């Protein structure tokens with residue numbers, strides 16, 4: 024399935040992709056099409072992350088900044104609080120403004136979603152996509168006094184020096200200022216461990232934010248399982264991590280597309296209503 028040939032020459036991974044991994048849907052050019060594409064992909068993310076068991080109840084939230092379909096500015100596309108993630112569709116997603124008020128759709132966003140996602144974007148305007156979950160293994164690490172994600176597995180490498188840690192739990196995020204505080208802790212990283220709470224993934228694309236959450240959970244799971252064996256864990260040497268990450272970093276977006284769109288195609292067969 025992979026249109027990839029990779030040869031390791033010394034430390035240089037040489038690859039030739041024959042093509043990018045195509046989106047499994049088509050939309051027209053322009054604001055309406057861009058808005059529609061974001062709706063399809065965000066709805067697929069809710070459904071896909073639910074299938075993976077990375078969500079909790081009707082809490083946790085995913086968002087993406089999109090142009091309004093009518094071209095009148097930009098809004099945050101987010102889930103309607105109270106819907107199960109299996110109920111999310113492209114059309115029942117909400118658009119909210121910078122005050123958290125709904126400007127398109129029926130219902131309200133979770134107040135914590137507005138505070139966390141909008142607050143982070145005040146600090147990180149490049150965070151087009153933000154996904155927040157309480158996924159179990161990564162959240163378990165976030166609840167440790169030393170929450171560091173260790174380089175125990177090759178899945179860990181994509182997060183090398185790319186995780187920020189908030190170890191000062193301050194309760195539910197019920198004010199925009201708390202989201203801004205989280206944004207300042209996040210800094211230039213793309214993953215945030217929220218102490219006694221959960222994790223945040225920020226990215227420029229929905230596929231990358233999705234893929235990072237998946238691999239973050241797998242990396243955290245490997246760390247937790249390895250630590251539970253009561254034997255010494257063999258960490259990847261720190262001196263190796265940077266070069267290893269350099270070797271794959273320019274491929275991560277294509278890996279993310281391949282993974283995300285494969286999930287999308289499967290969802291289209293089993294839960295086709297998500298595209299409505």
Ligand SMILES: [Zn+2]
Pocket residue numbers: 083155156157220221
């Ligand atoms: Zn949360």
